Amino acid sequence: MAEVDPGVESQARHVVYCGGEYPWGVNPSMDYCEFGGTAKKCEEWLKDHQSDLWDQLYSGDALNANLSTLSVSAQERAAKDAAKKEAKAALVEARDAERKAASRIQIKRVERNKRKHVTVITGLEVHGLENKKLAKELGKKFATGSSVTKSAAGVEEITVQGDVSDDVREWLLEVYGSKVPEANIELVEDKKKKSGTGA
Structure with a gap:
């Protein structure tokens, strides 16, 4: 069994679960929203329900601070990837809606x-x-x-x-x-x- 360093204080982590609308129910964690193509929906939900956390992650100052650490090419790649993921998620949602309607x-x-x-x-x-x-x-x-x-x-x-x-x-x-x-x-x-x- 590993020994715990007495100088390090352990802390419990609070995880925020995204409550946006998803075909499978609640999104398991905000961490996965950015990788699944539903980042915009999650961001909107977060702004409405957890405004402090939204300010910390998506406010103009927070975005500028994060973007300033990336190179221009990395910024462009990140923007293209995000756009592709959003388009793919929208397409899947549209297909599901068509399938349900038919x-x-x-x-x-x-x-x-x-x-x-x-x-x-x-x-x-x-x-x-x-x-x-x-x-x-x-x-x-x-x-x-x-x-x-x-x-x-x-x-x-x-x-x-x-x-x-x-x-x-x-x-x-x-x-x-x-x-x-x-x-x-x-x-x-x-x-x-x-x-x-x-x-």
Whole structure:
């Protein structure tokens, strides 16, 4: 075990977590913002929520002091790198927005046998919702069995026992309306084909 020098005083470090809007939730640390292309968002969040720290890092005096230590070529490279990272992050964000706008959430009423039905829901993961968590919530909400399975195409789907397709649609809009646009929800009825008796 390493010995601690009695002349050195240990200090706890306070880490500020960025609360900007990210597809994956909260950014783990302000240290990573500058490397991920979201520096502008982080800077804006910091200015609004941690003004003292913003002054220390981004005020005119702080920037001039940091830039004065860099050579002109290093300053130009840093500016180009920052612009590339921001453009890349904006492109990824735009692609995600397009993908979400084009994706369909399908709520399908499937006939099992005679008068028994199940409701199958697909396409929720594109909107940042977790299928397993939703299956559990739906099971509790409708007091029925609910599970996550893979379809023949390899897509995850939530299967809820019973004909609750209209209720599921209303519930999704009520609870997750901010993440799930109403125009993206599609109700489908899937009936079993009856086998004909030939004569």
